[in-house]
Amino acid sequence: MLSTTTQPLSAAARLAELDLPGTIHLGRTMLEPVRRLPSDRVAFDSLLDGGWPRGRVSEIVGARSSGKTSILLACLAAATRRGEVVACIDVADALHPESLQRAGVDLGRLLWVRPPASAEALRCAELVLQAGGFGVVVLDFGDELPRHLRGHTWPRLARVTEQSNAAFVVVCSQQICGSGSALGIALQPRRVRWQPGLWSLLDGLDVRALVFRNKLGAPGRALEFGIRCEPMGDLGSSPGAIAG
Amino acid sequence: MRFVCLYVPALPLAALLRAEPDLHGVALAATDAPGPRGHVLAVSPAAERHGISVGLSAAQAQARLAGLTLRTVSPDLLRAAQAALCDAAESFSPRVEDAGVTSANAGVAYLDASGLASLFASEAHLANAAARRAETLGLPAQVGVGGSKVAAYLAARDGGGVAVIPPGEEWSFLAPISIDLLGPSRDLAGTLRRWGIRTIGELAALPAAAVATRLGPEGQRLLALARGDDPLPLQPRPAPLHFEEGIEIDYGIETVEPFLFVLRGLLDRLIARLEVRGLVCGDLRLGLRLATCGRDERTVAVAAPSNDRKALLTLVRVHLETHPPAAAVEGLRLYAVPERLRPAQLDLFRPSGPAPARLATTLARLTALCGADRVGIPEVSRGHRPDGYGVGEFVVREAAAVSVGSFFGEAGGELFASLALRAFRPAREVEVLCHRDRPQLVRGASISGRVVHAAGPWRHHGSWWDESRYTRDYYDAQLSDGGVYRLYCDLESAKWFLEGTYD
Numbered sequence: 001m002l003s004t005t006t007q008p009l010s011a012a013a014r015l016a017e018l019d020l021p022g023t024i025h026l027g028r029t030m031l032e033p034v035r036r037l038p039s040d041r042v043a044f045d046s047l048l049d050g051g052w053p054r055g056r057v058s059e060i061v062g063a064r065s066s067g068k069t070s071i072l073l074a075c076l077a078a079a080t081r082r083g084e085v086v087a088c089i090d091v092a093d094a095l096h097p098e099s100l101q102r103a104g105v106d107l108g109r110l111l112w113v114r115p116p117a118s119a120e121a122l123r124c125a126e127l128v129l130q131a132g133g134f135g136v137v138v139l140d141f142g143d144e145l146p147r148h149l150r151g152h153t154w155p156r157l158a159r160v161t162e163q164s165n166a167a168f169v170v171v172c173s174q175q176i177c178g179s180g181s182a183l184g185i186a187l188q189p190r191r192v193r194w195q196p197g198l199w200s201l202l203d204g205l206d207v208r209a210l211v212f213r214n215k216l217g218a219p220g221r222a223l224e225f226g227i228r229c230e231p232m233g234d235l236g237s238s239p240g241a242i243a244g
Numbered sequence: 245m246r247f248v249c250l251y252v253p254a255l256p257l258a259a260l261l262r263a264e265p266d267l268h269g270v271a272l273a274a275t276d277a278p279g280p281r282g283h284v285l286a287v288s289p290a291a292e293r294h295g296i297s298v299g300l301s302a303a304q305a306q307a308r309l310a311g312l313t314l315r316t317v318s319p320d321l322l323r324a325a326q327a328a329l330c331d332a333a334e335s336f337s338p339r340v341e342d343a344g345v346t347s348a349n350a351g352v353a354y355l356d357a358s359g360l361a362s363l364f365a366s367e368a369h370l371a372n373a374a375a376r377r378a379e380t381l382g383l384p385a386q387v388g389v390g391g392s393k394v395a396a397y398l399a400a401r402d403g404g405g406v407a408v409i410p411p412g413e414e415w416s417f418l419a420p421i422s423i424d425l426l427g428p429s430r431d432l433a434g435t436l437r438r439w440g441i442r443t444i445g446e447l448a449a450l451p452a453a454a455v456a457t458r459l460g461p462e463g464q465r466l467l468a469l470a471r472g473d474d475p476l477p478l479q480p481r482p483a484p485l486h487f488e489e490g491i492e493i494d495y496g497i498e499t500v501e502p503f504l505f506v507l508r509g510l511l512d513r514l515i516a517r518l519e520v521r522g523l524v525c526g527d528l529r530l531g532l533r534l535a536t537c538g539r540d541e542r543t544v545a546v547a548a549p550s551n552d553r554k555a556l557l558t559l560v561r562v563h564l565e566t567h568p569p570a571a572a573v574e575g576l577r578l579y580a581v582p583e584r585l586r587p588a589q590l591d592l593f594r595p596s597g598p599a600p601a602r603l604a605t606t607l608a609r610l611t612a613l614c615g616a617d618r619v620g621i622p623e624v625s626r627g628h629r630p631d632g633y634g635v636g637e638f639v640v641r642e643a644a645a646v647s648v649g650s651f652f653g654e655a656g657g658e659l660f661a662s663l664a665l666r667a668f669r670p671a672r673e674v675e676v677l678c679h680r681d682r683p684q685l686v687r688g689a690s691i692s693g694r695v696v697h698a699a700g701p702w703r704h705h706g707s708w709w710d711e712s713r714y715t716r717d718y719y720d721a722q723l724s725d726g727g728v729y730r731l732y733c734d735l736e737s738a739k740w741f742l743e744g745t746y747d
Contacts, residue, residue, distance in 0.1 A: 062747075064727040069664040069747040083594035085640055092666070096744065097622035097633045099664040107622050111638050113610055114618040124610055131606035133598030142666065192722050194697055201699050202720040202728065202746070204663055229663040229746070 034216055037135060037167045039078045043225070047209060048183065049217040052136070052167040056216070057158050057180055060171045062187035064143055067207040068171055069094075070227045071187065072138060073103035075169060080106035084135025087111040087128045091121040092142030118146035122153060129157070129164040137164075141172040154180025175212075184213030190224065204228040246411075247478070248355040248371060249396035250333055250378055250385045252325070255351030256317040257286035259325035262382035263491060263509065270313050275302050278316045278494075285317060320490030320577060322350070325383060327488070328517050329353045330481060332378040332385070335520040336360065336370070341393075342481040348427060352400075354393050356478055371406040381516050390414060393474045398444070401425050414472050419445025426469050432462055444470045485523070488579045489514050496535040496572025500564055503573060504557060510578045515551045518582060524549045525556060526581035533575030540569050547607065547639075548600030549583035555605045562608040597640050607638060628706050629714070630732075631671065631743060663746050665730060671741035674731070683721055683740075686731070691742060693723030701733075720746070 036051035045051050052058055052075060062068035079086050086109060088095060093114045100107060111128070115121040118141065125139045158180050161168040170177055175184065188210065193203035205227045211219050252258045256274040261267055271291040275282035280303035287296045287305075294309040306312050322345045330353050333340040339356035343349035357370060364370040371387040378385035388399025390409040395418060399407040402421050409417045421444045423436060441447050448470040456464045468475065489510040497503045518525055526549045532540040544563045546556065598606070610619045617635055625632025674688035683695050700719035707713045716732040723729065728746040733739070 064725070064745055065747055067663075067747060069666050070662060073662070073664050083591070085595070085597040093669045094666040094744070095622060096665045096667045097624045099662075100622060101624055103662050103664060107624075109640070110621055112620060112622045112635065113614060115614050116618075120613050124613060127606050127609050127613075131598050131602045133596065133603070135595060189726060192697070192728055194699070194722075200697070202663075205728070205746070227663045 047221055047223045053182055053216055054167050055162045055165045056182035057161055057177055058169045058183040059177045059181040060185050061175050063173055066187040066189045067205050067227045068187050072171055077104035079136045080109045085109050086136040087134050088138040089113045089121050089124045090140050091118055094142050119148050126160055129160045132164050134166045136167045139170045143173045182215040186210045186212045202229045246357040247393050247396040248357045249388045249400040250329055250353045251400040252351035252383050252385050254286035258383050259321045260315050262325055263321055272313045273305050274317045275314055318492040324489045328381045329383055331517045331520055332381055335377055339480045341479050354478055367408045371408055375406055392472050394469050395472045398425055423447055426466055428466055485582045487514055487517055487582055490577035492575045496574050498572045511553055514580050523582040524551050524585045526583035529579040531577035532569055532573045535572040535574050547604035550601040552601050555601045558605045559608050562612045566612050665744045666747045667744040668742055671743050674740050674742055676740040686723055693725040695721050696724055697722040
């Protein structure tokens with residue numbers, strides 16, 4: 001108690017010495033509540049403390065076949081269903097339009113940008129965020145790690161994100177945002193499910209999501225869920241089918 | 245009927261000052277051609293004080309004043325200034341007559357003021373507003389209001405600022421004005437001077453038949469003008485809108501920055517003209533005259549019509565950086581397609597989305613960074629080719645009704661999402677070892693592993709009617725590295741490829 005009162009007083013005395021009169025207010029800073037973009041499902045939203053935070057950088061980290069793309073598409077689908085315009089900076093050029101459609105994304109409200117390299121991707125992300133009006137902006141590095149990242153990259157993007165009020169989601173195989181992200185989700189593959197039977201079709205993935213960083217709430221929470229595989233177009237409905 | 249006349253004295257000089265406002269207050273002479281053989285068309289007051297007058301050659305003018313600034317007035321510049329004057333007039337009434345730049349009445353525009361009484365407190369207010377409107381477009385106009393075009397014109401020329409002739413008082417107003425303002429020929433002016441006739445009133449008092457007998461048709465025309473009779477009724481200029489500005493540059497511009505500096509001036513003037521007409525700028529057309537004597541015509545598409553100078557300049561910059569001209573630019577014409585701004589109806593319950601002007605700029609920049617085929621909306625392939633896809637133009641439309649499908653659901657307390665595929669573009673070629681026609685081992689540049697589990701094959705073939713035909717056997721395979729992949733064997737080439745990974 002003594003230490004909390006001494007610190008401001010000494011600061012006031014120091015200001016008086018410097019002949020800089022001012023007022024020091026004690027108490028809490030009033031923070032504006034962070035708006036969220038819900039994913040429409042209670043369990044996942046409770047893991048995210050209500051949804052993807054707007055005006056903040058979020059990070060999805062996961063290895064190959066960990067379900068990170070499926071979660072990403074679910075996020076885009078929820079946003080477009082609310083009438084938001086969304087953007088995806090697809091560095092790996094890996095977005096599959098048919099998967100997007102099956103996930104429920106309104107393709108007409110998705111700006112798909114495929115930059116030639118990661119350096120251009122960062123510039124593209126900044127341009128889209130500066131344009132404003134986008135509900136979700138995704139920067140998808142896929143399985144490749146971005147090169148030539150500088151120290152000021154993420155603070156700069158975080159500042160632009162705050163001004164744009166979009167939910168900015170970075171997808172990568174490893175953590176790259178550092179303290180620049182407000183929310184970090186790590187996805188770990190648990191099991192690949194195959195249907196029992198003669199042809200044993202792919203049934204889906206079991207995944208564990210862990211909140212490894214949460215500046216807006218409590219980190220460390222985890223959730224296990226399944227990702228269901230659906231027949232993809234003409235393929236996979238039954239083995240041996242001939243189409244085209 | 246009442247008429248308003250907008251008159252810009254010394255239009256060539258006004259056109260120059262409109263294009264280069266920095267020349268205000270400088271001893272300036274406008275010439276009709278570059279070099280010493282050009283003739284002076286108009287001079288600024290500072291130059292006039294040093295004895296420079298209209299009609300001198302450029303060499304003579306420079307001999308009288310060494311520090312004289314000479315500028316050549318291009319026809320484009322004159323036409324743009326005259327068009328701007330008409331735009332100022334048309335911002336009050338659609339019935340506007342353009343006197344043209346080639347006639348002796350260059351720098352004159354007439355406006356039918358009938359019916360404007362309810363919009364302005366008095367005709368003086370209307371005249372002042374017209375003068376201010378012309379001033380915003382960079383043209384110092386004198387304004388006259390009268391019962392005929394001639395009366396309004398003479399009031400504008402003689403008044404020096406704003407002059408209104410009250411109805412029925414034309415005679416008393418015009419009588420003391422010199423006949424020189426009617427523009428008689430040199431011979432006729434000499435004859436009238438010998439007769440002792442110096443004012444319009446003295447001329448108008450002469451009997452018409454006697455004037456026609458002694459002075460011929462020109463004298464008759466002059467007498468009609470002196471009596472305030474218009475030779476022709478008001479001839480409104482045609483309806484099509486044409487917004488163009490141009491400039492000739494003394495030296496070739498080779499880099500973007502100086503080009504944009506010149507373009508900014510043209511754009512400012514063009515937008516000012518559009519604004520007084522309540523219009524916005526649509527597509528921009530650039531006509532470049534190149535140093536190689538060639539011409540470069542190009543159109544810069546403006547997705548969202550706007551008068552935002554910064555956004556329009558950015559669009560032009562991105563366009564020029566993507567498609568630079570073949571040589572240095574020595575002349576520039578800028579034409580704006582005028583559009584009416586249609587206010588969008590916002591939805592109370594949906595987000596508004598990106599602002600159209602900023603979105604257009606952003607898309608242009610993204611296209612310059614990534615390429616035109618790499619920015620847009622994803623489209624599912626219309627054919628049956630599994631790796632086919634398309635990229636469409638990104639235009640924000642009304643939100644489509646998307647079915648709340650099975651993409652994300654909760655069943656029995658467990659959360660589900662639809663499994664997505666991450667595509668490899670192009671498909672990665674791998675070596676696959678099979679046992680009894682089943683893949684056992686996959687080996688590639690970045691992905692290798694033993695097949696833990698596999699499903700398939702699914703035969704897929706198509707496009708058998710052309711060169712792009714394909715026949716493939718597809719598999720879903722889980723490898724020992726933990727990844728689940730979609731791979732296929734191309735039966736045409738007997739090679740294996742990884743099409744993507746489930747993620």
